[in-house]
Every structure is written in C-alpha cells, then in structure tokens.
Amino acid sequence: MTTLRMTIDGRVLEVEKGETVLQAARRYGFYIPTLCDYAHLTPHGSCRLCIVEVEGSPKTPTACTTPVEEGMVVRTHSPRLQALRSEILRLLLSEHPVSCLICPEQDHCDECMITLRKSGVTTGCRSCSKDGLCELQELVARIGLDGQPPYPVFYRGYAVEKGDPFFDRDYNLCILCGRCLRVCEELHFATTLTYVERGNRTMVGTAFGRNHVEAGCSFCGACVEVCPTGALVEKYSKWDGRADGEVESICPLCSLNCELRLLTKKGRVISSLPYDLLGQGPLCLAGRFGIPELVNHPHRLKVPQLREGNGWRHLTWEEAAQLLAEKLFNCPPENFGLLISDSSSNEDLYIAQKFARVVMRTHQVSTLAAERYGKGFPQVIALLKQSVSLQALNTARAVLCVGLDTRYLQAVVETRLVQARRRGAKLVTLHTRPHSLSLFADEELLAAPGQEADWMNELTRYVQGKSSGGGAFSKEKRAALERAARYLSTSPLVVLIGSEALESVKNKTLLQAIQEFANALHAIVVPLPAQGNLSGSLMMGAFPHVLPGGFGLDDENQRQKVMGRWSTPLPAISTDPLFWRQRGKFRVLMTIGENPPPDLPDSVFVVTQHLHPPADRRVDLLLPLATFSESNASWIDYAGVMHVGHAAVPPYGEALPAWQMLCQIARSMGARGFDFTNAEEIRAEITRMVSGFWEGGTVDRFNLTVGSDHKLRQPLPSLELEYLSYPLSHWVQGWQWLQLQR
C-alpha cells in the first residue's frame, strides 16, 4: 500500500493510493454532500453533488470518482461549489415533487396534521412517507437553494406500482441515483433493475416492462434499504416514519437463522433489516418483509381464552393455569400429548420436553419434524450431524444442489452460489422441475418426481467410472450425467440439500444415495431444512425417543445424567415413537406454536398456545404466545451454530413465552425444578446436562451430537399431509400471492 500526501481544505493528509478523494475526505472527517454514493458500491458519479475543486484544474471533478494523487490540493467547499451544488439540487428538485420543502404549512404539519395523509405519495405534500427520512430533503436543508425557488416540477406521472405485497414503487419520486440497481447487481448479483428509456424519460425499472416476479426479483429488499427518497418504500412500515429502537436478533423462519436487526417504534416491530447489508448480504423476502407481518398478525391473542359454547371467555393467566393444572392433574400419562413447533427456541423446547417427562411422566412430546420427514428422518439427522457452515462455498470448486430452490426463500444461498460461480466453481443441480438455480447452473439434471435417488446413484457410478451405461437413462440423460460427473470430480466439493429433497416422498433412498455419493467423493454435505430449529429440537430432546443432548432414549449414560439433574426417574420407554399415532388415546392435547389437527374427537381437551386458530380447528383453551421478537432465546442453525435473539419489544398483550407458561403450570401442579425466571437460567441447566452447550454466552460453533439413529426409525407415512406445508403460509398473506404467481 503506497501512501501519498495530499491537501484537503488546507490540511495535509496521508492517503492511500487507489482511494478516491471522497473516501480519503470521509476518513478524515470532511463532509462532502453525496446522493448516489453508497458505501461499498462502485462509484457511479450520477448525482454530481460531490464536486470539488482541484488546484490546477479548471474543472470541478466529482470526489467519488477522482482517485487521489500525490500533491493534490482539494477544496471541498467554496462559494463557487456552493452555488453549483445549490443549482444541481434545484435541478434535481425539478423532477421531484417538492411540496415538502415549500409548503407554507410545513412547520405546523407534524403537530396539527392538517394535510391529508397518503395523498402525499402522488402530490408530494408534506406527508410523503419518507418525510424526515429523505436524504434529498436533508441535503436541501444542509446546502440550501441559494435563496432561489426551485424550478417548476416536471411531474412524470407514473402510476405508483403496488403490484406486489412487499414494497411500493413510486418512481415519480425517483432521483435516478442508481443505488437500487447497483445494489441489485453488485450485492445480489441480480439484474432485476435497470435504467429504462432515455433522455428526461429515463427511469429505473425492469427490462421490457415486465413485473418484478417475471424479471427475476427475489424481493430481498436491498433496493428499498438503500433508496434515499420515498421512491421505494416497504409497504408495512410505509407510514411509520423513523424507528425509535433497533435490536439485533435472528430470523427463526428457516434453518439458516440469518442475523438481522429489528426496528421498533412505540413498542412494536415495524421492520426487519439485514444485520449488515453490505457485509453479510441481504435477507430473503421472508426475513426482510415477513417478520413485521408475522409478529403483528391480527390473529394474535392478547389474553388466555376459554371456549364456552360458541363464544370465548377471557381468563387471567392465574385462572387459565389453575384450570389447566386441574385438567392435567387428572390426566393419566399415556393420555397426554404435547406438540411443539420445530421453529421454537431451545429454551421452549427444553422446558416442553422436561414438562412432559417430569410433570406428565410421559415421553409423548414431539415436533412435527418426524412426521414431515417420515422414513427419511434418520438420514436427515445423520446429514445434520455432518453439516458445516455455508462458508464452505467460499473455497468449493464444485457445488451440487439437490432439491434446492432459492427463488424466494433461502434466496441468500443463491447469492453465495453466484459468488462461488464467479470465482470459477461449477454448479450442478438435481431437481424435479426447472427452478431458479437452473438459470445459471453449469449442468441441470432434471429427474422425474420420485426418481431423484436413481439419478443420484447413477451420478455416483459415473463419478466412480463404474457406470453400466444402460438402464433407464436415455442417451441425452447419460450425456448430462457424464458432464455433471466431470464437473463434480473435483475437490473441495459441496453438496447442498434443499428442503424439497429432505422432505420428498422417497427421501430415505434419496438421502442414502446422497450420503453414498458424498462418501465416494469426500464431499462436504450441507442440508438446509425449512424448520427454524430442527437441530435445536433434536438437541433439546423434544422427541419421544430423544433425550436432552440429542441422545437416544436408551442411552443409559445420558439417562442417568438426566435423571441425576432432574432428581426424578424417567418414565418407561414408550412403545411408539411416532407421536401422532397416539392421538386416539389423548385426553389432553397441548400444542405450542402449532395448530391442532382438524379431526380430533370431542373428548380431547385441546390447549393451544399460538394464534387464533382457523375455523375448522376445535380448541378448548387458547393461550397467547410471545414471539421470538418478544423474548430472549437461542436457536441452533443447519450447521449446529448457536444464534441468540434478543427481545426487541415487550410481549403483545399478556402473551408469554412457552417456557414461562409451562413453568407456571408446572408450579401450580406442585412440580419442582421449574423455578426459572429468565432464559439464562434455563441455558445454565441445559449446559449442566449437555456439555459445551453454552460457552460464556457467546455465539459459538457447536458440535451437534445426536444419539444412535436406529432408535428413530420405524415411522409410518404421515397422514397429516396438511402439516407438510410451510408454517409461514398461515401467516404471511404475501406468501399466498407469491404462490399464485408461480
């Protein structure tokens, strides 16, 4: 790195060769106004506001595009620059409705709300949704217009694009800084956005006027985050204004557990943003736009409710706990079942299984994962045991994706795959239909549904050079397999397994085939389940045949350890590990974070801690559940890495986290060992039972140890097909829209 000396505003500075004047000036704390510049994006030079004077040059070059030179003398402010900047701003404002600057009522607008809201989107009056957040507005306040009125506004007259459920696009407010299209191309490697038309009709849009879905947008929202004006705004928080709080948390909507920032206002989550857009990259649409809708869903409960006839009676928590304690007290162990969501936090999962085993004296606690994965569940667990972080893609020379569609959900994986490909890695996909990755895969293997395992086995034979060359594969298919085998015969090789492969009908044979392939090639295998905390639910023992620590129920060492910690004997080994097969026996069924099944007999007393259930579900006692944004909790991702989320807002109404509710009931039933008052105490107990679970409160790489898998076999095909759908679909209305678009 060569150091140069230059002068900015009279100060002699040491700068690095290759830097731009703007970077150097910023580093030393000089202020140069900018609009199109955005950290880490390539300099664009479109707004022209960062012009500076360079001694010896008659021109006024832009600081963002001018590299530093030895002996350069730069002035960032002078009357001439001030006049030019004001003039550029006036020009910019002539394309941007400016009532927010010249409205005679602007001083009283905030207090009195005399102008109609929302009309601002089209008329540009004081109540533009970006009012107070707009960078252009801020620059006008800072630089000023040199005492002159703006030029008459040239109103472009575009219709506001409200066609998708996530963000609105009002290109009448666009100042063509080009941030959105650069962030799309440079961060997400997508080219959804581009400039269209030319001259003064130039606008940001999609090529050939297609809608965003057709243009390949994955709705990561990066463009919305970088937009300096109100041209791109998130639908949900459009009129919320500036957030008053920001909390780092994680997204529990799939096993990637992406880190994010929750923006809050007046005790409510209004938006979620990527933890570091330019460092770790954007979120997928569920994490970016789904979360506020999810945690503020109108179906959420405020208070416990008891069914009475056709209506609901509101209860206090004490009444509810008392009622439930009575019900449970009279319920024999074999007639009780507890179903908890596999996206719940570790703390909830741990307390749930402890509650079932210690208080109810039964192993009948489960998530729906066993049903969802059916016969292939042992293979899923085996794959999870060897999973590593997606960092492996940074060095991979070839990647095989099986059943992975990253069009919308898990779109963050696609970004990494494109990066790997640009680095030179080869990409091969195996899927039953064309999908987002097939657009840029080097080889796309298209298997008929149910035949993926055959393809995997054939592929293994090809890479081993043992292919018989005949069988069910046509000539074209064999050629494709041969090409794929050539790409994949390299190291390091990474195999990504998407949720569609993990949950496919014949997942057992498929996953076994993948395992054999990986063994043959010493490949790194990374399964990407759709569940937010599948690893955690296994680790916490939230399955009938799994003990805390992820050991099998018959692991005598762990049994002793658990019994020692809990100071109570464990119930006898249950005969049937598949939870739902027991449901004929249930007299009390408790579901946490899941809806009860629709076909329960009337004799079962159903307790649900979740949303208000759909009309076809019968629930007797409804309890409000605190969401992840309202509690401190931890999750374990696909690679066995611990992630911690922090409460961003107080619980909605009287909602409680599941562990708190269960502890309260356990205490009313007189059980001991449920005196937890916060998540840290639960983690401490888990740590005592599972060595290395929690180390000093930091987010650490954590080695998953799951008990012998043969104990988890013998499942039956799931009858509750409905549960195979992604839980998000109940919650986010936009999701249904997307499915329609597909």
Add this chain to the structure above:
Amino acid sequence: MNDSPFSRFNLLQRQAQKKWVALQNSPQPLIYLGAASCGRAAGAMLTLQAIQETLEEINRSAHILQVGCIGPCYLEPLMDLQLPGLPRISYARVSPEKAKRILRAALLEGDLSPKLAIGHFGDDAFTQQSGIGRFFDLPMLKPQVRVILRNCGFIDPQDIDQYLAQDGYAGFIQALQKGPLGVIEEVKQSGLRGRGGAGFPTYKKWEICRAAEGEKKFVICNADEGDPGAFMNRSLLEGDPHAVLEGMLIAGFAIGAQQGFVYVRAEYPLAVARLRQAIQQMRQVGLLGEDILGSGFSFDIEVKEGAGAFVCGEETALIASLEGERGMPRPRPPFPAEKGYRGYPTLINNTETFGILPNILRNGGQWFSQLGSPGNSGTKTFSLVGKARHTGLIEVPLGMTLRQIVFDIGGGTIKPFKAVQTGGPLGGCLSAAHLDTPVDYENMRASGSIMGSGGLIVLDESTCIVDLARYFLTFSKSESCGKCTPCRVGTRILVETLEKISRGEGEMEDLDVLYKVADTMQRTALCGGGQTAPNPVLTTLKYFLNEYLTHIQGRYCPAAVCTALFEYRIIAEKCTGCGRCVQVCSSGAVHGEKKEPHVIDVDKCIKCRACVEACKFDAIVGVPISYRQPQEVTL
C-alpha cells in the same frame, strides 16, 4: 522462394495492379456511378437500372463501377463515363432519362454531350479539345485537398484488389517494417490529433495504451456518427472501407492488440454491409486473422452495430454498449486506454483517424505534418450542409477559414448568410464575425464552439436563432442517457425555457435561467456530451443576443419561424396578383382580385408557410403581430 510478409504482399499487390491496369485499358467503356447512400437517396439505383437497360437496348457492354461518394452531394446522382482512350467525364444530376440520353449519344454517336458534363479527370489538353472543364477545377473542389477521401469515388469499395492497386495496405507493410515503436514515432511526427472532435494527440493515446498492462488489448473504431447533418464517417466507410480497416491494423500492431471492433450505427446499413464484405475479403487474402502474411502478428476485426443512441458516440458509453450493457458513460479516470473494454486496455479512435493512418505510414509523418497549420496538421473532412449552395462532403487542410469553406467551397447562401453551426448539436453557432476564424481545434474552442466530428451547417436569414437552439437542445434532451443530473434535467429546463421564449412568453429572467443552467451543465456534467450540450445556447446568446431580445421584448421573430411571434402580410408593392398564394392556401386566408395586390386574413392564417414558398416575388413577409381590438361576438 522468399516467403517474408513483404514478398507475399508484393505478390498480392502486383496481381491487383495488373487487374487494375487491365480494367483501365479495357476496350469497353467504364461507367462510374456514385452509389453511396447520398447517391442512392438521389436516385442512383434508378439510374443504374436505366444504364443497364440502355446498354442492353443498344447492345453494348460496359464495366459499371459502383463507387463511393466523391463529394458534391448537391450534384447527385453522379454518373461518370470513361470511354476507351479518353479521360473520365462526370455528369451531374443524372436522372434515368438523362443517363439514357448521355449513353446513347456517347456510345452510338461518340458525342460526349459537353453541355451536360460538369468536368473531366484528364489534362488541360482535353479541356481545350472537348470544351469540358476539369472536374477538380470546379469551385467546390478546387480548394480541397484529398487525402482521406483519395479513393472515394475512384475505386469500387467492394473489391479489395482495387484498393490494393491504389497502394492499399502498403501503409500496414510500412508499419510492419518500422515496428510498433517506429509507428508511434511516425504518428508523433505527423502531429495527428483525434478526429472525433476533442483533438487529443493520437500518438499520446497510443503510448498510454501500449504502456498499459493487460493480457489482451483492443482497438475500437468509433463509427457511431450520430450528429444530425454529419455523414463523413458514413461516406468514408461506404466509399473506402479498407482504408479504415488498414488503419485499425496499423493501430493494433502499434499497441499490441489482438482484436478490433468497428462500432457502427445500425442506421448505416450500406456501411455495415461494405465493412462486413471488406473484412471477409481481408481474411481471404490473409490480411486478417492469425499470423497476418506470416508476420507473426495476429489481429481480427468484428463489426458491431449500435442501436441508435447518440450518447454511444461517447467512448465510455460506446464501450459499455459493446459489452452488452446499457450505453451510459462511465466516470473517467480510468481512461479506456488503461481500462476499457471488459477492463482491458482499449484504444478507441474515430473512423477518420483510422482512415488517415495508412496515408501517414505510406507517405511519412513529415509529409502529413506539412499539411494544415502548425499544431493542427493534416486535412479534415466536413459535411457541408444547410443553406449553402454547394452541399456535400469536403476535405480541407486544417486552418482554412470558415469564409473559404462557406463561400468558396460552399458557394455562399442564396438569402443573406446568418450563421454557421459547427460540431453538430454539441457545437456552437458562429456568426458572420467569425468567418475569418481558421477552422482548427483551438480557434473553434476559443469561439465557444467545438471542432466536433465535422458537421458544418450553414444558416441564412430564414433561420430563427432561438428556434435553432431549441432544435439542438431538444435533440440533446431526448438523446441524453439520463444518468447525471445536470444533463438529464438541465437539457430539459433549457428546452422548456427556449420553448417559452419562442411561444412569446419569454421574460428577461429566462435569460438568467439559460445562463445559469448552461453554466452548471458545462461545469458539472459527467461526460463530454453533457458538458458541451449547452453550447448552442451559449454561443447563440453570445453572438445573437439581439435576436433573443427581439423575441422577449419585441415579441417578434424576425426570421418568421416562431409562429406565435409574427404574422404574414403581403407587401402590396411587390405583389403582382398572380394568385399562386390563393391556390396553395389551405385555410382560405388569402384574398384578392386578379392582378391586384392580395391581402392575408391573419385570423384565418395558420402560418403554414405554403404561400411564402409559392410566392416568386418575395412579397409575403413576417411582421410583428399588430394588436387588434377584439371583435365583438354575437351569439
């Protein structure tokens, strides 16, 4: 057998020359037809058909050469006839009937129709013998010096042998002998400056590009000629494509490039076809591709068609467009010579610059530097259009004055001369006071205009200056790429203000707006396009301020163009009452008895100008609007 590149080239050249001599001494007549776009627009293809039919009718055969544009476009279609033993004789405005007449007379009766001929290409003896003047003694051609255009109109651009016979590719062979550094030295000596308009010394660009590090290097020929009224590059590519391609070979050899691109407008289909054909022929004879003529130098050229964006003539936008991106300028530095096409060092020069190079290599840099004026060596082609009498493609040494170009070559204007717009829509409008300015890079810039790629639009008193500025700015507005604020918004505000003035709603404050916006654009726009776009406004404000003031304060357009600012009136003294104006008036506004002065009803007049065009006595003029009492309306 000696198989060096030189002997292989000599062989090629000898064969070509033999063919050429055989053609020139052929017992059959030679017919040259100007069949470039300008000729075709004037009907050359119909003439060609007539020639072929006539030959069939009289049962004679002849060699017909479809040559490029020789210059005087106002005389198109041009047909030249070269009978065995006689010099070539040129005939102008040859309609199919005229072609028949000339051919029949010449071939059947030996009558050269001296009255129809405009010039011959022989010696003085033939002038006296035939009574036809020399072609190059025509007033339009006499002051010209033909270097770049030396082959245009003389050879068939579709035949590489004809180019080879005219010492074609000898410049490239010279380059091979001199070596890359020798070539650059030669170009340095010649004092050649970029013909795209900015006038950057060509050798400097080459040196930078040669010194730049990159595993590949590229040469790009900028043939995206988008200026309204400019057609120098088109004529060169249509008339002599090999000269440009040879120039690219030389440049590629000098900087060490392996690949060249010709970025040419898709609106030039004939030029594209000629280029493609020429490239194919070069490959066939081994002048393009791997190991050219066994010299070890490999080079290939590809033609890329532009999609019609004016801004793609700007080098960084052109490169973006070549890469498949939207054609938008990129910030410089890095300059293309360091980081251009796909990040590799890229030499990008104008078509004309490449066209000059073979001449410099063949005749030496010293020879070239003696042409033109000091610091502005060589010749430059211009397209002389507008209200000049003699319009067409011209080539003059730099440093010639505008007066010589407009009045000697162009023959002046019919109505009084008013202004000349140089450099296309980004150039400036110069008044009669500048007629003695030498045309070179420095003087053009000093006068507020630019050299540009060479468009010269001559304007007379029938042109309104405000309307002219509005026209060019409207062009710049709609062709702005829209990336940077000053250009995208500035052009729009300039146009809006000029429209306001020509509507008659102008105020004195509007002039301040014009000055201020133009100044901001000049200082802050991203690329050369935006920085020079306000030139038409600034130069007209500088040299024709009075006309603006007449528009704003007098509410009158003296040129009778801005329809809101004048009304037509018939001068009774001049009107003979012929009635032609009554016949052409579509709104029934002209009245009058036969042989009596007519009158225009200004309320009915829609100012369509038809009567002005029809009047042979200049009796209809635009006068300031007289304010009448509003008529009473009865319901």
